[in-house]
């Protein structure tokens with residue numbers, strides 16, 4: 001059910017690859033909530049993915065290619081988006097992540113350092129590049145909102161997440177550092193959402209993803225948050241309802257981040273626990 005939360009707002013959505021992408025769900029919901037936006041991704045992702053399908057579903061949204069690591073691409077993107085939408089934007093979704101070390105199954109104790117640098121550039125520094133470009137071009141309206149997607153591996157060590165953990169820690173730090181400056185100078189909000197593990201193209205690359213999702217489902221009192229629920233929360237952060245929230249990393253994970261051990265997880269390990277109280281997990 002739509003609530004017109006983004007009625008009249010304009011945005012840029014980075015990172016919709018296919019219909020499992022979190023950015024895809026955000027675009028669908030932003031469209032339902034009355035927003036107009038430009039979709040963007042790398043030229044390769046635009047060629048290989050289904051973004052044209054999404055654009056059609058979203059009122060023939062414009063697609064402007066941009067590599068999030070290339071400042072020249074970003075300058076073109078912002079100038080062109082403002083031209084096509086007739087002015088500054090109100091919201092930006094940064095939904096970008098990639099690690100060649102994860103893709104090539106390099107262990108964290110044996111990373112390739114060129115890959116490592118790329119992981120940080122694509123998955124974290126791209127947020128700085130987007131913010132700096134927007135700031136210099138004065139491309140975001142006062143009261144605007146930038147949301148990026150993080151993961152709890154920024155704070156806690158999770159087997160298999162590799163150098164993406166370092167990228168997420170940097171992403172959250174950039175959110176605070178730029179959040180101060182953009183808030184002070186232009187009243188623009190910048191936040192990260194720390195999302196539950198979610199089955200997407202990027203998510204499926206993480207070692208043992210299905211087992212991890214089973215574990216977090218057992219540990220979270222509200223269960224894992226899915227991509228649609230994440231999209232709903234992005235919309236709230238883009239909307240005027242959250243005008244005074246900035247520089248935060250907000251866990252959207254069904255309570256996982258505050259848990260130490262749950263009955264449902266304990267039941268997997270304990271031979272003596274009477275588990276009549278344990279609700280079935282699947």
Ligand SMILES: NC(=O)c1ccc[n+]([C@@H]2O[C@H](COP(=O)([O-])OP(=O)(O)OC[C@H]3O[C@@H](n4cnc5c(N)ncnc54)[C@H](O)[C@@H]3O)[C@@H](O)[C@H]2O)c1
Pocket residue numbers: 014015016017018020021022023041042045066067068069094095096097098122149150151194195196197198199200201202203204
């Ligand atoms: N899936 C999960 O379990 C999960 C959990 C928490 C956070 N996240 C984060 O959510 C975000 C979106 O990932 P997703 O799960 O929807 O997967 P996804 O694979 O659908 O999205 C990742 C996107 O990043 C884009 N991308 C890669 N390199 C880029 C570059 N150089 N410039 C611009 N775009 C580039 C890809 O084309 C793709 O569209 C990522 O930051 C990811 O780390 C995902």
